[in-house]
Amino acid sequence: MSRRSTGLAIEADGLTKSFGDTLALSGMDLRVPAGTVYGLLGPNGAGKTTAVRVLATLLRPDGGRARVFGHDVVEQADAVRARVSLTGQYASVDEDLTGLENLMLLGRLLGHRKPAARERAERLLAAFGLTEAADRQVKKYSGGMRRRIDIAASILNTPDLLFLDEPTTGLDPRSRNQVWEIVRAVVAHGTTVLLTTQYLDEADQLAGRIAVVDHGRVIAEGTPGELKSSVGSGTVHVRLRDPGQRPEAERLLRAALGVPVQLEPDPVALTARVGGDGSDLDASEQAARALGDLSRAGVVVDDFSLGQPSLDEVFLALTDHPAVAADERDDELEAAR
């Protein structure tokens, strides 16, 4: 079995799954290249979690096929399980046990003898900054520590494919950065990561390719750059000191950015969408150039900002409807019983 796989880690064709009346997957196709981070981006209820659960062999699809490293997720589930691991949205370690016990338990279930399982558990705890918390019950961990022990448990055997279901939802910015660093290290060692997220900036930071998911289907796919340029990569906000300079500022911005400039109700404010014109420059370069033009023309800028397009903006642009949130897992649990 080759540890660094080439080719496709995941191939899914027309996956469908419904829970009662709720159609969670409505013909999902995916091609995930091995050795990369692949982002599934979408709001709650879009079908991301269901897709991950089908690919991780936890749910049987109603229709369609999926293969993980060439193994069918239904017919050859055990071969798939030997190569993947899952960090779910909810605790995927035993909260009553300590961090060390959890990792030893999994180590033994992966076939390590007790001393080896202990040694590996201790090294993982050290690498994840949890040595001090090794003998504490996981239910007493903070949110960030809990996420780290979850991920540590998932990489005990360095899986070929790691599913991370909304790994940073509910984390503070520092913990979120720690998770991102870990994900980068995991991928650098040849593990493929399928990441679900609601945040465009997270997908942008980590993923080589992104699939935008809505109503159980992939509605757009590409590199973060491709997706953003299809939407416009951001919004420039400018506030002037002197409202009298606004007409000139509008003219200069339109010339520099090549897009229509909106005059806000506030007499000193202007906004413009940038990066959507297929120009070679990215949004920040365009914005910097525009700002330089303003300053050279003697227009005094009090405040300036460049915002990333939000997931809502991407959604609006791709679907003409805003990202509607529904609680996917609850629907699923309801219907699964």
Added chain:
Amino acid sequence: MSNATTTTGRAPSVYVPSAEALSTVLAPGARPPRPSALSASLTFGWRALLKIKHVPEQLFDVTAFPIIMVLMFTYLFGGALADSPRDYLQFFLPGIMVTSVVMITMYTGVGLNTDIEKGVFDRFRTLSVWRPAALVGMIFGDVLRYVLAALVILGVGLVLGFRPDGGVLGVLAGIGLLVVFSFAFSWVWTFFGLILRSEKSVMGVSMMVLFPLTFLSNVFVDPGTMPGWLQAFVKVNPITHLVASVRSAMAGASDPSNTMWMLLWSAGFVVVFGALTMYRYNRR
């Protein structure tokens, strides 16, 4: 919510992921062979023991509850049904032992339901191990609780004056039969633990099954005094076969017919409910 070390008394040190440290744990080593079915089940049994260690309150139901049952029924019925509580105890103790232990088998279902609710079973189900291992291991842990409950009841009984004619061996044989049956019967609850919505509904269903099963039997009184239609039920009730076998083992005798029926019932529970449980477990 997630300051890395707020709960330690020391100055908080912020965790900075180091690519180097992560490299050492990520370097793919040789993968060990898949653990055997027994080894995986025992590992899950170890998990159950660790849970008892961390949450010892959960032993309340296998200690306090049986003591209350013995004391309550011995003194409530003893004078009325036999000459004295002490005489009644000779008849009643094996029965109440069976009742108590069979009643606590339902916690297997409750525990499973809670585990699933919390999400930890998602991880177990993505492991490449023998599929029933997580459940078998869970029941292994529960068997320990059954033994503990049986010993507690035996202890209370001995203090109150229970004197089994079968001696140590007879008593051990009786407890052995009870544990075999309870292991098998636990599979009924793993099934309900998987199909029911909440731990409350698991409790509700199990009470509805367990009360008639344990009371409409030969546990409390000789079935000879019951109306015919009830005797018919009592006669086929697996609890009746179990109590009769345990009673005769503890009395130093043997009851091959009831023991055979009780073992057949046990095999039936494992085959039918074990299969149903695994069917649900794989398809959830």
